[in-house]
Every structure is written in C-alpha cells, then in structure tokens.
Amino acid sequence: MTIVIAGAGLSGLTLAAHLTRRPPRCEVLIVDDGGKDITAAGWGSWSDRPGLLDTAARHHWDRVHVHALGRSRLLDLGAYRYRYVRGADLAATVTPMLESAPGFRRVRGHVDDIVEAGVEAGVGTGGAARVVVDGEPTEARWVFDSVLGPSDPPPADAVLVFRGWHLETEAEVFDPRVPTLFDFRTPRSVGASFVYVLPFGGRHALVEHTTFAAPAVACVAADSDTQRAALAEYLDTVLRVGRYRVEREEAAALPLSAQPVRRRRGHVLAIGTAAGLLKPSTGYAYERIQRDSVAIADSLAEHGHPFAVAEPSRRHRLLDGALLDVITARPSELERAFARLFDRSSAEPVLRFLDERTSVREEAALFTALPAVEYARAAAGRWRRNR
Ligand SMILES: Cc1cc2nc3c(=O)[nH]c(=O)nc-3n(C[C@H](O)[C@H](O)[C@H](O)COP(=O)(O)OP(=O)(O)OC[C@H]3O[C@@H](n4cnc5c(N)ncnc54)[C@H](O)[C@@H]3O)c2cc1C
Structure with a gap:
C-alpha cells in the first residue's frame, strides 16, 4: 500500500529524506504540481545538533549582530550555529537519497483533494485515505499533507509580513562572518518592523524587511512600495552600501497562530506550515520541520503509524x-x-x-x-x- 506525500517543498522533501533512513515496506509517492519553484526558496535557522540534511546548508555563522534601542551588540551563539539552506541545495541533497531508495517515486501533479477514511463511502476498502491527483484517485495507507491542510485552521493572531532582496553590491561592504538577526534602525510602520541581513559574501547578501502586524493591518504592512522604500533607505542610510543590484526579491505574509492545529484526520497527517509548524513568535519553521520529520519516520518504523510525534507545548x-x-x-x-x-x-x-x-x-x-x-x-x- 502507498504512502503519499502531498507537496515536495521543504516539509515534503525533508520527510521523504527521513523516510529513506527507515524505509517503510511500501511505495512512497511524492506529488508536487511545481506551483512553487523550490530553487528560488531558502531558509535561515539555528540548530545545536547534527541533522540528516546538514550538508544542504551552504552558509554557517556562530555569531550574530543585533541592533535595538540605539545599541549594537555582537552575540555568540554558544552551542548553536545559524545557517542558511538554499532550496536548490536542499533539492540536490534529497534527490539522490530518493533515487537510491527503492519504492520512492516523485511525480508532477496537482493534488485536488485528500479524503480520509469514513468521510466518503468506499474509502477504506482499498486504502485508508484517497488522494485525487489531476482528477485521478490513488488509495493510500498514509497521507502527509503540506498542500491542502486542515479545513479548520486556527485564526491568525498576527501576520509576519516581509520582503527581502538578494543583492549584489559594487563594493565589498558585507562582513560574511556575521549576520544581523534584527536591526530596528528602520521606520516603524503599522507593526513592529526590523531588518535582517544574511551576508553570503563581501558583495552578496539577503536583506529582508520584516514586520509583525496585527491581522487587521497586515495588508497595510504588506504594501510593496513602503517595504521597498524601507529597504532602500536602510541600505543607503544605515549600511551605506553604495551602488547595488537586486538579483531577486522574495516576499510573503505568513499568518501566525498560537492555537494548536488539528493535524490528524484519519490516516492523513498535516506537515509543514499546514501543521502549524511555523513558530508563532519567530515565523521560523525550518528546524521544527526537521525535528517533526525525524519523529514521523521513527513513529512509522517503531509503531506502524506516524502519530507518535510531540504535541506543541x-x-x-x-x-x-x-x-x-x-x-x-x-x-x-x-x-x-x-x-x-x-x-x-x-x-x-x-x-x-x-x-x-x-x-x-x-x-x-x-x-x-x-x-x-x-x-x-x-x-x-x-x-x-x-x-
Ligand atoms: C518567502 C519565504 C521565506 C521563508 N523563510 C524562512 C526562513 O528563512 N526560515 C524558516 O524557518 N522559515 C521560513 N519560511 C517559512 C517556512 O519555513 C516555509 O514557508 C517553508 O517552505 C514551509 O514548508 P512547507 O513544506 O510547509 O511548504 P512549501 O515549502 O511551500 O511546500 C509546499 C509545496 O507544495 C506544492 N503545492 C502546493 N499546492 C499544491 C497542490 N494542490 N498540489 C500539488 N502540489 C502543491 C508547492 O509547489 C510546494 O512545492 C519562509 C516562508 C516564505 C514564504
């Protein structure tokens, strides 16, 4: 019987990689419609322990700058390291793992629906859940869902609104040894705003303007002209980088909720942000997704089901x-x-x-x-x- 992983983004690929460690005795089908280009993605995170996908991290730092209330500090990270994983590197790390694991298959397709046993007559005869991909049903023993999510997600307590520029400067202006975790030397908008800087080299960095906003004002905070003006002002007046070129822009508005998500529906388990793995007070999910994937793979191997995973505290x-x-x-x-x-x-x-x-x-x-x-x-x- 098949395991279906719906979505081959961060959580889908991470879980698939972990399943290859302790392969289930069935086919594992990983379905993605290509709607999101993983090679354009990238994730910063901190960790104090080794992980299966560590080689995917291209940049590591053991100190960070913070600038708040007019004071600049350089902090060490103790046992932790901050790192950045590019989507292309994650995909390049996971792909050979899947190719050498028997029974793992990646397919291009749009997940139209995921139906758990008991909801629709007939489901449960061939499998415990049904995934409809491009109109075609597939019966599955377990479904890991990072694309549709629960029908009743909790309401957002806040929205993390950000816009970042991957840029190249003419001069060597960045110190690639130290990222800036937050710098409040940016005008406060309708929410609490700061800038985050990941220096990838002397002339390359990701500079991101970030705002924690109340849901009612999130669309004001997400005004692209205001965000771009704040980024340009920060580069000109705070970092004084001189001439630069924006190679790529990323932007998002991520709902943050401190309420638990109902992850499990019969034989369907939500993963990734659909599972509420975005930490509400930070907007980070990368490391939580790594830990969740370890727990799911261990649970399947040891208990024959994927549900022995930690509940949020x-x-x-x-x-x-x-x-x-x-x-x-x-x-x-x-x-x-x-x-x-x-x-x-x-x-x-x-x-x-x-x-x-x-x-x-x-x-x-x-x-x-x-x-x-x-x-x-x-x-x-x-x-x-x-x-
Ligand atoms: C721009 C941006 C930057 C972020 N930066 C960080 C960061 O630095 N650190 C951090 O910890 N977190 C970060 N996050 C938060 C979080 O880690 C990411 O959103 C992460 O990618 C979530 O993983 P996921 O698997 O839930 O979703 P995704 O990685 O988005 O994967 C979902 C996949 O499902 C596919 N898909 C969607 N719908 C369908 C469908 N119906 N059928 C088939 N396929 C479908 C998409 O193509 C995609 O590949 C960021 C989020 C965004 C949006």
Missing part, C-alpha cells in the same frame, strides 16, 4: 500568544523586548527558549528583563480564552 504556545498580543497592541514593545532579551554576551539562552527547551525557572530568569505585568496580563487573558 501548551506553555510555550501561551507565551508565544502573549508576546503576539502585546506587540500587535503596542508594536514598539518588540524592540524593547528583544533589546532586553538579547542584552547578554550569548544568544544561546534565548535560542533555547525559542526552541521550547527551557524550564519554567530558566524562563523566569529570561523574563525578569521584560515588563512582567503586561505579559502576565496578556498570558492570563489567553489562558482564560483557551480554557
């Missing part, structure tokens, strides 16, 4: 939600919060917190720097609403 969701509530109500608070959280020589404790690996005691130590009453009020409000 309730405490961290509450804290993420409280942060989003505070910064969407008062955008200036993001800069203040980040300035205080990163007012240390190493970013490691904050990254451990964002990885949801801190204890309550460690979190209390981190949060002493924040206006406790405001966050406590936001967290209490969320807790009451979620009960």
Whole structure:
C-alpha cells in the first residue's frame, strides 16, 4: 500500500529524506504540481545538533549582530550555529537519497483533494485515505499533507509580513562572518518592523524587511512600495552600501497562530506550515520541520503509524500568544523586548527558549528583563480564552 506525500517543498522533501533512513515496506509517492519553484526558496535557522540534511546548508555563522534601542551588540551563539539552506541545495541533497531508495517515486501533479477514511463511502476498502491527483484517485495507507491542510485552521493572531532582496553590491561592504538577526534602525510602520541581513559574501547578501502586524493591518504592512522604500533607505542610510543590484526579491505574509492545529484526520497527517509548524513568535519553521520529520519516520518504523510525534507545548504556545498580543497592541514593545532579551554576551539562552527547551525557572530568569505585568496580563487573558 502507498504512502503519499502531498507537496515536495521543504516539509515534503525533508520527510521523504527521513523516510529513506527507515524505509517503510511500501511505495512512497511524492506529488508536487511545481506551483512553487523550490530553487528560488531558502531558509535561515539555528540548530545545536547534527541533522540528516546538514550538508544542504551552504552558509554557517556562530555569531550574530543585533541592533535595538540605539545599541549594537555582537552575540555568540554558544552551542548553536545559524545557517542558511538554499532550496536548490536542499533539492540536490534529497534527490539522490530518493533515487537510491527503492519504492520512492516523485511525480508532477496537482493534488485536488485528500479524503480520509469514513468521510466518503468506499474509502477504506482499498486504502485508508484517497488522494485525487489531476482528477485521478490513488488509495493510500498514509497521507502527509503540506498542500491542502486542515479545513479548520486556527485564526491568525498576527501576520509576519516581509520582503527581502538578494543583492549584489559594487563594493565589498558585507562582513560574511556575521549576520544581523534584527536591526530596528528602520521606520516603524503599522507593526513592529526590523531588518535582517544574511551576508553570503563581501558583495552578496539577503536583506529582508520584516514586520509583525496585527491581522487587521497586515495588508497595510504588506504594501510593496513602503517595504521597498524601507529597504532602500536602510541600505543607503544605515549600511551605506553604495551602488547595488537586486538579483531577486522574495516576499510573503505568513499568518501566525498560537492555537494548536488539528493535524490528524484519519490516516492523513498535516506537515509543514499546514501543521502549524511555523513558530508563532519567530515565523521560523525550518528546524521544527526537521525535528517533526525525524519523529514521523521513527513513529512509522517503531509503531506502524506516524502519530507518535510531540504535541506543541501548551506553555510555550501561551507565551508565544502573549508576546503576539502585546506587540500587535503596542508594536514598539518588540524592540524593547528583544533589546532586553538579547542584552547578554550569548544568544544561546534565548535560542533555547525559542526552541521550547527551557524550564519554567530558566524562563523566569529570561523574563525578569521584560515588563512582567503586561505579559502576565496578556498570558492570563489567553489562558482564560483557551480554557
Ligand atoms: C518567502 C519565504 C521565506 C521563508 N523563510 C524562512 C526562513 O528563512 N526560515 C524558516 O524557518 N522559515 C521560513 N519560511 C517559512 C517556512 O519555513 C516555509 O514557508 C517553508 O517552505 C514551509 O514548508 P512547507 O513544506 O510547509 O511548504 P512549501 O515549502 O511551500 O511546500 C509546499 C509545496 O507544495 C506544492 N503545492 C502546493 N499546492 C499544491 C497542490 N494542490 N498540489 C500539488 N502540489 C502543491 C508547492 O509547489 C510546494 O512545492 C519562509 C516562508 C516564505 C514564504
């Protein structure tokens, strides 16, 4: 019986690679309609542990700059490294793994529908779920869905709006040894805005203007002219890069939700952003997708089903939600919060917190720097609403 992975983007390819480690005794079909060009994608992330796809990372850094409240800091990352994986490199790493694994097949096709057993009469006779690709049904034992997602996704608490330029400068202006995780020296718009800089070489970088916005004002924050003007102003007046050429632009508006996603529908499991793996307080998903894929592959091999994966931590969701509530109500608070959280020589404790690996005691130590009453009020409000 077949396993279908719907979507061959970040989560589909990562899961497929992990399944080759402990191959299921059935065909694995990976379906993508080519709607998104993976070679144009790229993901930054931090990690403190080895992973199956580490060789896909082209750039690594062990220090970062932060600029907030008029202060610039250089922080080491402790046990962590920050890295950047280009979509083309991810695809080039995973493709040979799939080609040498018996039973793995990639096909071009549009997923029209995914129907779990019990929803439609007849499904469950040949398989436990049915995937309709270009009008043709395929019966599947398990379906991993990164394309349609649950029919009832939680409402967005905020939207992460960003526009980035992959650029080439005439002069050598970037220090390729140190990226800038956030720099608040950019006009505040309707949301909390900062710029993020990944230097790939002395003359090449990704410079991204990023805003955490309340859902009601996300379309204002996403105004492309305003974002481009902010990028140009940052390059001219803050980095003073001189002449440059934009090689490629990327932009998105990602809904952020601290509510859990109902990932499982019968024999269908949502993966990737459809599974709520975008961390609400950061907008990062890369490393969470790596860990989720390890857990799914291990669960299938050890239990014969893919569901022995960690549930999102309730405490961290509450804290993420409280942060989003505070910064969407008062955008200036993001800069203040980040300035205080990163007012240390190493970013490691904050990254451990964002990885949801801190204890309550460690979190209390981190949060002493924040206006406790405001966050406590936001967290209490969320807790009451979620009960
Ligand atoms: C521009 C951008 C930059 C980002 N940068 C970062 C970052 O630096 N770090 C980070 O951690 N996260 C980042 N993210 C967030 C997140 O990691 C990415 O969105 C990531 O690609 C999500 O993986 P996914 O598998 O869920 O979706 P995708 O990677 O988008 O994969 C979905 C795939 O499904 C295919 N598809 C869609 N619909 C259908 C259909 N009906 N039938 C068949 N195929 C279909 C698409 O062609 C695509 O290949 C970024 C997101 C965006 C949009």
